[in-house]
Amino acid sequence: MADVLKKVPVREQDPKVRATNFDEVCLGYNKDEAVEEAQRCLGCKKAKCMEGCPVQIHIPDFIGAVKEGDFAKAYSVISESSALPAICGRVCPQESQCEGRCIRGIKGEAVSIGKLERFVADWAREQGIKPAAPAEKNGKKVAVIGSGPAGLTCAGDLAKLGYDVTIFEALHKAGGVLVYGIPEFRLPKDGVVLPEVENVKSLGVKIETDVIIGKSVTIDELMENEGFDAVFIGSGAGLPKFMGIPGETACGVFSANEFLTRNNLMKAFDEKYDTPIFHGKKVAVVGGGNVAMDAARTALRLGAEVHIIYRRSEEELPARKEEVHHAKEEGIIFDLLTNPVEILEDENDWVKGIRCVRMELGEPDASGRRRPVEVEGSEFDIDVDTVIMSLGTSPNPLISSTTKGLEINKRKCIVAAEDTGATSKAGVFAGGDAVTGAATVILAMGAGKEAAKGIHEYLSQK
Amino acid sequence: MFKIVKAEQLSANVYKKVVLAPRVAASCQPGQFIIVRLDETGERIPLTICDYDREAGTVTIVFQPIGVSTSKMVDLKEGDYFLDFVGPLGRPSELVTDDFEEVKKKKVIFIAGGVGTAPVYPQAKWLHDHGVECDIIIGARSKDILIMEEEMSKVGNLYLCTDDGSYGFKGVGTAMLEKLVSEGHHYDLCVAIGPMIMMKFACLTTKKLGIPTIVSMNPIMVDGTGMCGACRVVVGDEVKFACVDGPEFDGHKIDFDQAMKRAAMYKTEEGRRMLAYKEGKTHHGGCGNCGGDK
Numbered sequence: 206m207a208d209v210l211k212k213v214p215v216r217e218q219d220p221k222v223r224a225t226n227f228d229e230v231c232l233g234y235n236k237d238e239a240v241e242e243a244q245r246c247l248g249c250k251k252a253k254c255m256e257g258c259p260v261q262i263h264i265p266d267f268i269g270a271v272k273e274g275d276f277a278k279a280y281s282v283i284s285e286s287s288a289l290p291a292i293c294g295r296v297c298p299q300e301s302q303c304e305g306r307c308i309r310g311i312k313g314e315a316v317s318i319g320k321l322e323r324f325v326a327d328w329a330r331e332q333g334i335k336p337a338a339p340a341e342k343n344g345k346k347v348a349v350i351g352s353g354p355a356g357l358t359c360a361g362d363l364a365k366l367g368y369d370v371t372i373f374e375a376l377h378k379a380g381g382v383l384v385y386g387i388p389e390f391r392l393p394k395d396g397v398v399l400p401e402v403e404n405v406k407s408l409g410v411k412i413e414t415d416v417i418i419g420k421s422v423t424i425d426e427l428m429e430n431e432g433f434d435a436v437f438i439g440s441g442a443g444l445p446k447f448m449g450i451p452g453e454t455a456c457g458v459f460s461a462n463e464f465l466t467r468n469n470l471m472k473a474f475d476e477k478y479d480t481p482i483f484h485g486k487k488v489a490v491v492g493g494g495n496v497a498m499d500a501a502r503t504a505l506r507l508g509a510e511v512h513i514i515y516r517r518s519e520e521e522l523p524a525r526k527e528e529v530h531h532a533k534e535e536g537i538i539f540d541l542l543t544n545p546v547e548i549l550e551d552e553n554d555w556v557k558g559i560r561c562v563r564m565e566l567g568e569p570d571a572s573g574r575r576r577p578v579e580v581e582g583s584e585f586d587i588d589v590d591t592v593i594m595s596l597g598t599s600p601n602p603l604i605s606s607t608t609k610g611l612e613i614n615k616r617k618c619i620v621a622a623e624d625t626g627a628t629s630k631a632g633v634f635a636g637g638d639a640v641t642g643a644a645t646v647i648l649a650m651g652a653g654k655e656a657a658k659g660i661h662e663y664l665s666q667k
Numbered sequence: 668m669f670k671i672v673k674a675e676q677l678s679a680n681v682y683k684k685v686v687l688a689p690r691v692a693a694s695c696q697p698g699q700f701i702i703v704r705l706d707e708t709g710e711r712i713p714l715t716i717c718d719y720d721r722e723a724g725t726v727t728i729v730f731q732p733i734g735v736s737t738s739k740m741v742d743l744k745e746g747d748y749f750l751d752f753v754g755p756l757g758r759p760s761e762l763v764t765d766d767f768e769e770v771k772k773k774k775v776i777f778i779a780g781g782v783g784t785a786p787v788y789p790q791a792k793w794l795h796d797h798g799v800e801c802d803i804i805i806g807a808r809s810k811d812i813l814i815m816e817e818e819m820s821k822v823g824n825l826y827l828c829t830d831d832g833s834y835g836f837k838g839v840g841t842a843m844l845e846k847l848v849s850e851g852h853h854y855d856l857c858v859a860i861g862p863m864i865m866m867k868f869a870c871l872t873t874k875k876l877g878i879p880t881i882v883s884m885n886p887i888m889v890d891g892t893g894m895c896g897a898c899r900v901v902v903g904d905e906v907k908f909a910c911v912d913g914p915e916f917d918g919h920k921i922d923f924d925q926a927m928k929r930a931a932m933y934k935t936e937e938g939r940r941m942l943a944y945k946e947g948k949t950h951h952g953g954c955g956n957c958g959g960d961k
């Protein structure tokens with residue numbers, strides 16, 4: 206009999222093997238494992254876990270159905286609250302959300318809610334279960350800008366309500382960060398993301414790629430000339446930050462976005478594709494979030510020795526626990542309490558090293574985390590030929606600067622009401638990273654849902 | 668999919684395609700660029716907009732095959748398609764966006780180098796259409812690679828030069844500029860577009876002559892929307908993203924040497940791909956270096 210205090214282990218690719226390929230790391234539960242894990246759920250009346258889920262999936266109900274082997278029912282319970290369960294089950298930071306609140310977690314390990322959600326969603330996809338057919342068209346047109354989780358969810362919900370929805374996407378492929386940022390080994394593109402996009406299309410949503418709102422056409426033009434009654438902005442937070450230290454424009458210094466886009470969207474790891482990527486021998490990734498882990502593990506798979514350079518300690522790493530754990534298993538070296546001060550260049554302006562200082566943790570700062578302070582005289586160099594900056598991103602000003610009357614805040618985020626997504630401009634709604642700054646898939650999805658409701662209410666009154 | 672409605676060879680090594688792209692044609696301005704992708708495995712290739720016809724919904728691009736992607740593009744015929752054609756990207760030329768009363772007062776000289784002649788055309792044409800006269804120097808290595816002489820002569824006073832003297836003035840574009848200035852011509856603004864090395868020397872000359880100069884930078888790009896930072900250029904003491912802050916910048920503030928080094932960043936990788944492409948199936952492998960025999 207398995208230990209009820211522990212999760213049913215999930216099968217994964219062996220770290221040594223997976224460090225050399227881009228296939229998915231986690232293989233997920235099979236039916237028996239899923240049912241066994243579901244048995245661990247106590248089916249709490251006041252389910253704490255639900256409080257931790259930003260879209261309040263009815264967790265005890267869906268897990269209860271899994272327990273009984275009724276996966277179709279489990280899927281329909283999840284679908285009431287989430288449009289992208291195969292994705293969220295894979296990438297949600299469960300340990301700080303649903304699983305973080307699970308009663309089971311007090312004495313032992315929390316129920317594997319994410320893995321169960323993923324199992325149910327994968328099962329439904331394999332069965333060919335599609336979202337409910339759209340209602341009759343109501344003749345009203347809505348434009349959705351951006352095809353990330355916020356845009357896809359908003360578009361899907363509006364189509365179900367009968368709206369004529371067109372998504373405009375700047376890149377050549379739909380999916381937002383799900384296709385250009387998060388790597389294949391965490392979130393398979395053809396296997397998982399594409400079917401989700403196809404589901405949205407099957408509801409009647411049109412997707413026009415290669416259109417940059419603010420450049421190809423503006424929001425005002427969409428509303429005035431193309432007959433859109435409302436607009437949802439889900440343009441994300443794609444603008445990468447750099448540190449501003451000497452040497453940062455040297456050859457061999459990349460933003461994580463560039464490195465990941467070359468590899469994920471442009472598939473540079475595959476010889477058949479024309480886009481090049483630099484195969485470093487020794488790579489430093491600066492930062493400690495999910496993006497840093499993804500860049501590091503990608504560089505590792507391209508054959509490099511990889512160092513993560515992060516100025517606080519392991520406890521403060523903002524990445525999901527699972528990512529850090531996987532990265533370590535694969536052989537990523539963590540240089541913690543370390544901060545870069547300069548990138549060293551050779552005579553051809555190529556990176557030859559990174560100069561760092563050691564840090565120690567002082568008093569807590571405004572974010573509640575202990576502030577790292579420099580240890581005097583602790584400068585040292587690490588030899589590397591590549592540096593990947595992964596310091597976070599902010600919203601791109603392209604839309605806000607070309608739309609009349611759209612209010613933004615100091616951080617360049619679009620100001621929008623939390624419950625409806627309404628912005629300062631009539632008929633224009635927004636949500637996801639464009640409003641909150643870089644956050645999570647599930648929050649973006651939740652915002653897309655709220656905005657769909659907000660738009661429906663707005664257009665119903667009009 | 669974006670249909671090629673016209674394909675033409677302009678000179679020994681320069682090609683033109685006119686592409687049906689109504690959204691781009693409706694909103695583009697001189698100075699902006701587009702990104703094309705040939706097929707599913709293709710890379711994103713930035714190219715400057717050389718002309719546009721708002722009514723027909725077409726945009727013209729002119730390019731020189733130098734690597735795998737641009738070489739593949741040569742073969743596309745009339746009636747073929749680009750898988751992707753996105754834009755307009757970047758900011759329009761300041762000649763177009765600045766207060767016209769100020770622009771009108773300026774005497775502008777364009778210096779176009781090689782394939783850089785094409786992006787100069789819409790700017791000169793825009794001035795011409797707005798009743799502003801300009802001078803244009805076109806420089807090329809030799810006569811057979813000089814392009815767009817006829818179109819250009821209709822929109823400005825044309826000065827042609829070739830390095831080998833096979834046509835027009837013998838010498839580079841900047842020598843022509845110095846000659847014009849020494850003959851008493853006065854210029855308030857120079858716009859220099861061409862290979863990075865040519866723009867560097869144009870800027871050295873105009874600095875000496877005291878002529879403010881705009882250049883169009885063409886660093887390596889991926890998305891062209893400000894998302895990746897590959898296109899970073901150093902302008903004065905600031906780092907700019909050429910795809911959203913440019914591509915046109917004050918040439919006197921650009922660190923060209925660094926820009927040229929960054930442009931060569933993927934040289935080995937590109938060379939490897941080009942070799943594999945040129946040799947195709949005859950590529951025998953065995954050298955162990957290029958990976959083609961893997």
Ligand SMILES: Cc1cc2nc3c(=O)[nH]c(=O)nc-3n(C[C@H](O)[C@H](O)[C@H](O)COP(=O)(O)OP(=O)(O)OC[C@H]3O[C@@H](n4cnc5c(N)ncnc54)[C@H](O)[C@@H]3O)c2cc1C
Nearest residue numbers: 351353354355375381382386418441637638644645646649
């Ligand atoms: C590498 C990486 C790893 C991550 N890992 C995780 C994780 O494990 N778990 C998690 O929950 N979150 C993770 N995140 C964060 C998460 O992906 C984002 O919070 C989420 O994708 C935001 O969704 P969105 O729809 O708001 O925007 P995005 O997903 O950013 O989508 C925005 C889309 O809009 C398009 N767009 C932008 N401007 C325009 C325009 N002017 N016109 C037309 N289209 C435009 C963009 O091209 C893009 O496709 C990660 C992010 C990155 C970068």
Ligand SMILES: Cc1cc2nc3c(=O)[nH]c(=O)nc-3n(C[C@H](O)[C@H](O)[C@H](O)COP(=O)(O)OP(=O)(O)OC[C@H]3O[C@@H](n4cnc5c(N)ncnc54)[C@H](O)[C@@H]3O)c2cc1C
Nearest residue numbers: 713714715729730731734735736737885886887888930937
């Ligand atoms: C804003 C802008 C406008 C441009 N306009 C024109 C134009 O009108 N006509 C024209 O012929 N060329 C233009 N270029 C250059 C053109 O994009 C490159 O020649 C092309 O991408 C080379 O691709 P390749 O695969 O054929 O060659 P490769 O062998 O891959 O590269 C050859 C060289 O081209 C440059 N290059 C490669 N990939 C890119 C890339 N993705 N982005 C930018 N540069 C790259 C590098 O310096 C490289 O060393 C422009 C570039 C930019 C950024």
Ligand code: SF4
Nearest residue numbers: 258293297302303319
């Ligand atoms: S959506 Fe995310 S937070 Fe909600 S139950 Fe699923 S994994 Fe947990």
Ligand code: SF4
Nearest residue numbers: 246247249254307308
């Ligand atoms: S808190 Fe844990 S045990 Fe209780 S219902 Fe939620 S998942 Fe099940």
Ligand code: FES
Nearest residue numbers: 891893895896910
């Ligand atoms: S090309 Fe990616 S930011 Fe400019």
Ligand SMILES: [Mg+2]
Nearest residue numbers: 734735736937
């Ligand atoms: Mg190339």
